[in-house]
Amino acid sequence: EVQLLESGGGLVQPGGSLRLSCAASGFTFSSYAMSWVRQAPGKGLEWVSVVSNSGDYTYYADSVKGRFTISRDNSKNTLYLQMNSLRAEDTAVYYCATSTQWEQFDYWGQGTLVTVSS
Amino acid sequence: QLVLTQSPSASASLGASVKLTCTLSSGHSSYAIAWHQQQPEKGPRYLMKLNSDGSHIKGDGIPDRFSGSSSGAERYLTISSLQSEDEADYYCQTWGTDFWLFGGGTKLTVL
Numbered sequence: 001e002v003q004l005l006e007s008g009g010g011l012v013q014p015g016g017s018l019r020l021s022c023a024a025s026g027f028t029f030s031s032y033a034m035s036w037v038r039q040a041p042g043k044g045l046e047w048v049s050v051v052s053n054s055g056d057y058t059y060y061a062d063s064v065k066g067r068f069t070i071s072r073d074n075s076k077n078t079l080y081l082q083m084n085s086l087r088a089e090d091t092a093v094y095y096c097a098t099s100t101q102w103e104q105f106d107y108w109g110q111g112t113l114v115t116v117s118s
Numbered sequence: 119q120l121v122l123t124q125s126p127s128a129s130a131s132l133g134a135s136v137k138l139t140c141t142l143s144s145g146h147s148s149y150a151i152a153w154h155q156q157q158p159e160k161g162p163r164y165l166m167k168l169n170s171d172g173s174h175i176k177g178d179g180i181p182d183r184f185s186g187s188s189s190g191a192e193r194y195l196t197i198s199s200l201q202s203e204d205e206a207d208y209y210c211q212t213w214g215t216d217f218w219l220f221g222g223g224t225k226l227t228v229l
Contacts, residue, residue: 035218037162037218044207044209044220044221044222044223045154045156045162045209045211045220045223046220047217047218047219047220050218059216059217061217095161095162097162099218102213103150103152103167103213104152104164104167104211104213105152105154105162105164105211105218106164106177107164108154108161108162108163108164109161110160110161111161
């Protein structure tokens with residue numbers, strides 16, 4: 001059974017930093033691209049970033065480019081999102097998701113809440 | 119610019135069928151999409167990938183009650199024999215070389 005477990009969310013002040021993790025199990029982690037998707041309170045889904053299966057390629061939404069960094073450790077079956085210079089508008093539940101063939105999101109985690117507030 | 123448009127809300131009666139629509143912006147009618155379901159207070163769940171010719175591949179364990187179809191720039195999700203647990207938000211999603219995009223979502227109410 002595929003399982004994705006996010007962690008690392010919490011309350012952080014504007015301008016602060018936070019690192020999210022996503023522990024994967026039940027599939028060959030190193031074979032799948034992985035993404036972060038977020039959902040602001042009461043709003044829809046927004047793609048944030050993707051990393052290729054090897055980690056060689058990364059892409060970001062314009063809203064986070066230059067502030068967030070996605071990475072992965074295939075030896076630990078773990079995906080990361082380093083978030084710097086956080087803003088109030090980054091407040092959201094952050095989900096990790098698998099991305100088969102660089103297309104649809106096949107499996108989702110349960111999410112971790114990030115709140116940016118003073 | 120690629121945009122996915124969904125109606126904000128839909129409703130149908132228990133046991134009935136409902137057809138949700140996702141419309142691709144002009145010039146993008148060949149794009150495949152995916153449908154995702156998000157039940158209240160839960161993470162999203164992948165339902166299916168839907169191609170422009172109407173062929174679709176469903177995710178693990180998705181019941182036969184869920185089906186997809188296409189017509190031009192429109193992508194449809196049909197849910198038959200509606201159950202209470204189908205009350206959820208439904209999102210369409212597409213992708214390019216270096217971007218992924220969601221529609222605004224449709225909130226389905228089962229009466």
